[in-house]
Amino acid sequence: MSTISIQNLSKSYGSLAALTHFSANIEQGSVFGLLGPNGAGKTTAFKCMLGLARADTGTVLFDGAPLEPHMFERIGYIPERSVLYDWMTLAEHLEMQRRAFSRYDANRARELLALFSLEPRKRVRSLSKGMRTAAAVVMAFAANPDILILDEPTTGLDPVNQRAVLKLMIDASAQGKTIIFSSHQIGQVERAAETIAILKEGKLLLSGAVDDLKSGWKIVEGIFESDQFSIDGISSDPDVQRIERTGRILRVSVRSDSDGIARRMTELGARDVRTLDLNLEDIFLGAVEARPKEQSLDVLR
Amino acid sequence: MYYVEMLRAWRVMRIFLIILGILFVLAIVGRFSGHGRMDVANQYVVPPNARHVVHSVAPDGSRMTSFDGSNGEHVVIRTDPTSDVQSVAVTEPVSGKTRPAEAKIANVSIKQSRHGHLMTTVLRYHRIPLDYALGIAAIFVAIFSSILGLGLSQENDGHLELAWTKPTSRQGYAASLIGVDILAMVALLGITVALIVVILAMYGLAKLIVADAGTLLTLFFAFAYIVSFYALVMAITASLRRASAVALAILWPVVLILPSLTDVKWLNIGAIVRFIDTINPLAYFYSLSSSSSHTLLPPGIGYSIGAMAVVAVVGFVASLAQWRRLEA
Numbered sequence: 001m002s003t004i005s006i007q008n009l010s011k012s013y014g015s016l017a018a019l020t021h022f023s024a025n026i027e028q029g030s031v032f033g034l035l036g037p038n039g040a041g042k043t044t045a046f047k048c049m050l051g052l053a054r055a056d057t058g059t060v061l062f063d064g065a066p067l068e069p070h071m072f073e074r075i076g077y078i079p080e081r082s083v084l085y086d087w088m089t090l091a092e093h094l095e096m097q098r099r100a101f102s103r104y105d106a107n108r109a110r111e112l113l114a115l116f117s118l119e120p121r122k123r124v125r126s127l128s129k130g131m132r133t134a135a136a137v138v139m140a141f142a143a144n145p146d147i148l149i150l151d152e153p154t155t156g157l158d159p160v161n162q163r164a165v166l167k168l169m170i171d172a173s174a175q176g177k178t179i180i181f182s183s184h185q186i187g188q189v190e191r192a193a194e195t196i197a198i199l200k201e202g203k204l205l206l207s208g209a210v211d212d213l214k215s216g217w218k219i220v221e222g223i224f225e226s227d228q229f230s231i232d233g234i235s236s237d238p239d240v241q242r243i244e245r246t247g248r249i250l251r252v253s254v255r256s257d258s259d260g261i262a263r264r265m266t267e268l269g270a271r272d273v274r275t276l277d278l279n280l281e282d283i284f285l286g287a288v289e290a291r292p293k294e295q296s297l298d299v300l301r
Numbered sequence: 302m303y304y305v306e307m308l309r310a311w312r313v314m315r316i317f318l319i320i321l322g323i324l325f326v327l328a329i330v331g332r333f334s335g336h337g338r339m340d341v342a343n344q345y346v347v348p349p350n351a352r353h354v355v356h357s358v359a360p361d362g363s364r365m366t367s368f369d370g371s372n373g374e375h376v377v378i379r380t381d382p383t384s385d386v387q388s389v390a391v392t393e394p395v396s397g398k399t400r401p402a403e404a405k406i407a408n409v410s411i412k413q414s415r416h417g418h419l420m421t422t423v424l425r426y427h428r429i430p431l432d433y434a435l436g437i438a439a440i441f442v443a444i445f446s447s448i449l450g451l452g453l454s455q456e457n458d459g460h461l462e463l464a465w466t467k468p469t470s471r472q473g474y475a476a477s478l479i480g481v482d483i484l485a486m487v488a489l490l491g492i493t494v495a496l497i498v499v500i501l502a503m504y505g506l507a508k509l510i511v512a513d514a515g516t517l518l519t520l521f522f523a524f525a526y527i528v529s530f531y532a533l534v535m536a537i538t539a540s541l542r543r544a545s546a547v548a549l550a551i552l553w554p555v556v557l558i559l560p561s562l563t564d565v566k567w568l569n570i571g572a573i574v575r576f577i578d579t580i581n582p583l584a585y586f587y588s589l590s591s592s593s594s595h596t597l598l599p600p601g602i603g604y605s606i607g608a609m610a611v612v613a614v615v616g617f618v619a620s621l622a623q624w625r626r627l628e629a
Contacts, residue, residue: 052465052629073468079629083462088308096304100467 003028004049004147004178009058011044011202018044020202022058026180026195031173033193033210034182035284041202042182043080046151049180050077062147073101076145078153080182082132084124090135091120094142101143109142115164129156137165141172148172150181154188166192190280198287205287210280217241217278218258222270224248233264242286253278253286302469303477310449310485317445317489321496328500351376384508390422429501431494431512432519436589438493439523443582445489446527447549449482450534453624454545461629475624479535479617486527518602522589525609529582532616539623560587560595580612 004026011019019041026032034042047053049060051067062071084093090113098104113120116134124132133156140148148169154162162185169179169192183189189196190210197207206213227247234252235243240261242253250270254261258275265273347354351368359365362382369375374393380386395417402413412420453475456464464474501507537552538545559581562574575597578584584595585605594600598608 047462047629050466052462054628069470069473070468072466075466077462077466079462081459083460085305085460085463087312088305092304092308099304100302100469 003063004180005059005061005064006045006049007059007061009045009048009060010056011041011048011053012056017202019048019055019199022197022199022202022204024197024204024207026178028178029173029176030195031169031179031181031193033189033196034180034199035186035189035196036182036199037288039201040199040288042199043151044202045199046077046079046149046180046182050075050149073103074146076140076143076148076150078133078136078140078148078150080151080155082124082129082136084132084135086125087123089121089123090118090127090138093124093135093139094120097139097143101145103144105142105144108144109138112138112141112168116161130158130161133157134161134165137168141168145177147178148180150179152182152184154183154185162188186281186284196280198284200288206283213283214278214280216255217282218254219276219278219282220252220254220258220261220265220273221276222250222262222265222273224250224268224270229270230268232268234261234268237261237264242282242289253282302467302474303481305464306452306478306481309452309455310481313445313448314485314489317441318492321493325496325500328503332503347378384428386428386509388422390420392418392420395419428511429506429509431498431510431516434494434497434501434510435490435516435519435523436586437497438490439526440586441493442486442490442523442527443530446482446486446531447534447553449485450531451538451545451549452478452482453535453620454538454541457540457627458542458545461627465629471625472621475621482531483528486531487524490523490527518606521606522585522602522609525606525613526582526586529609529613529616532613532620533580533582536616536619536623539620540627556581556583560584563595579608580615582609582612585609 004024006022006024006026009019009022010017022041022045024032034045036042044053048055048058049067060067062075065071088096094106094109097109098106116131116138118131118134118138124135127135133153137150137153140150150169153169154165157165166188169181173179173192179192181189181192193210195207195209196213198205225248229248229250231243231245231250234240234250237254237257237260239255239257240252241255244251244253250265252261252265262273262275347366347368348370350371354366354368357365357367359379364380364382366378366380367376370391372393374391377390377392379388379390395413399413399415399417399419401415402411404411410422412422414420456478465471467474469477498507498510501510534549534552538548541548559574559578560583563571563578563584565571565574575595579596579598581596585608587595588600588605589602592600594604596608598604
C-alpha cells in the first residue's frame, strides 16, 4: 500500500473554496512536495486525504482502496500545528504511539529523541514550538509507517534540525517509503522532492517531476547601467514567462530561445548578461505570480 | 486508544482522591480529638433511682435490663448481641378508658393496650443502610463524571488529528474513551463507598451498616445516575471546544435548581420543568429521597433507573453522532 491516487478533490468552507478539483498520483517510494502560499489549500488537501475533513467531491485511493481506519497502521501524519497534549510528557506520547501502532519501533524512537535532543520526561507545555515539531517527527517516524504525510514538518526547527528532518525524509524514501510533504522552504522541497504540485487559492497551478518542470526553461539575467532601461522586444516574446525587474537588474524566465533573449538584452544596453538554470523558486514564483506579462511588469515597475 | 483517556481520567481522579484523603484525615482527627468512639453499647444509662433492676440474657443472646422508674413506668432495655442496637421499651399506666391503638413514627413505635397501658418503644441507633453511603458517593462521583464527560470535547480542542490518525475507527476511539471513563467512575464510586464505611467503622458504627436486596437496586441507581450524567454532559459538549467548560459550569446550577421548580404553578412552569427534568439525572436523585416525582414519570426507583438508562443511551448516541460529524 503506497501508491496514492487523488482524484478531483474539492473542499469548501462556506463560500470559501479551500481546494478545487485537486488531483495527483504519488508513486511508492517517491517524495512528493506540495507547495503554495499561505491559504493555498495544502493543509486542506492533507486533511481531505486522511479523512480528517470531509471532501465535497473526489476520491483518494491508497493502492486502489479508499482509506479505512486500519490503514493508519501504515500512515504517519505530522499536522501543520502542534496537536500534542500539553499536559502529557513526551514519554507518554510515545507510549500512546507504542500502544496504538503495532509497528512502533522503541529503539528508533530513542535514536530520534537523541537526534533532536529531546528530553522524554518533559511535558509538552514546556517545549518550544520547534521542539514540539521535533516531537511530532519522532512520533511519526517511530511508528515506522510506509507513507508519511508531513505538513510543514520543519516549522520552528533550527537549521540543523531542519536538515535532520530532511535527511530522515530522504532516507525513508530510499527505504521505499512514500513521502508527501509541504514546506515554505523551497530549497528543502527542491532538495528532497522528486515531484511537486503547486497550489494557489485551492487550485492546482502546476504539477510534475521537478526535473521535467525545470527542463527547457532558463533564466536570463542582465545588469544595466541605470534603472531606466527599455525591455522592448522582451516582454512581447511568446517564450518569456516572467520578467522580474529589480533596480538595474532584469531577470527573465524564458523557454527554449534563451540565447535570443540574451542577445536582445545586450542590444538594450545590458552588461554582464548570463544564462542560468531555472530553480524551483523560479518555478514556484512563476506559477503563483503568473499574470499577463505586461501586468506583471507594471507591478514590478 | 484508551491510553490518553486513562491518563486524563487518572489526572482528574487524583484531585478527587486528594479530597477523599482530606476528609479521611479530618475523620481521623475527629475520632481522636474528643468525639471518640461512638460505642453503641451501654448508651442508655439506668437512672440511679430505678427500682427492681434486673440484668439477664434472653434465649436469642440479647442482653436484657429491666427496671421500674420513679413515675411508675416499667423499662426494658434490649441490646442486640451482634449489632449492639438497643431497643428501649417504656410501659406506663394510662388513666381512663383506652382502646387498642398502634402507631410508628421513624424509630419510635407506640402501642396502647386495652388495659390502660401505653408502651413506647424507641429503637436507639437506627441501622445505617449502605444505600446512604451509595447515595453520598453517587453525588460525589457525579461531579467527577461530569468532568470526564468533557472527554470528546477536549479531543475536539486541537487533538483530532492525533486521535483520528490511529488505526481505529472514530466510533471505536470514542467507545474506548467512554469505557475507560466508566471504569474510572465505578472505581471512584467503590473507593468513596469504602471510605465512608471505613470512617463509620472508625467511629464504632460498622455493626449498624446494613445491606439488603434494596441496596442492590440503589447500587444500580447510583451507577445509572453517574453514567447518565456523564452521557448528558458528553452529548451537550461533544461538538464544543473550550466552551465546553463554560457549558458545564452552566449545566450544574441548572440541574440543581430545576427539580425545585416542579411545583411552581405560575405560567405552568412546573409542568415545563417536569418535562425537562425527565432528562435530568439529578431530578431522579431528588425523587429517590421523596415519595413524589420531579419528572413526567411516576415515582419509584425502577422508573428512575430505567429513565436514566435511556438518558445514558440517548446521550451516548447523540455524542457519537456529533463525534462522527466533526472535522479536524
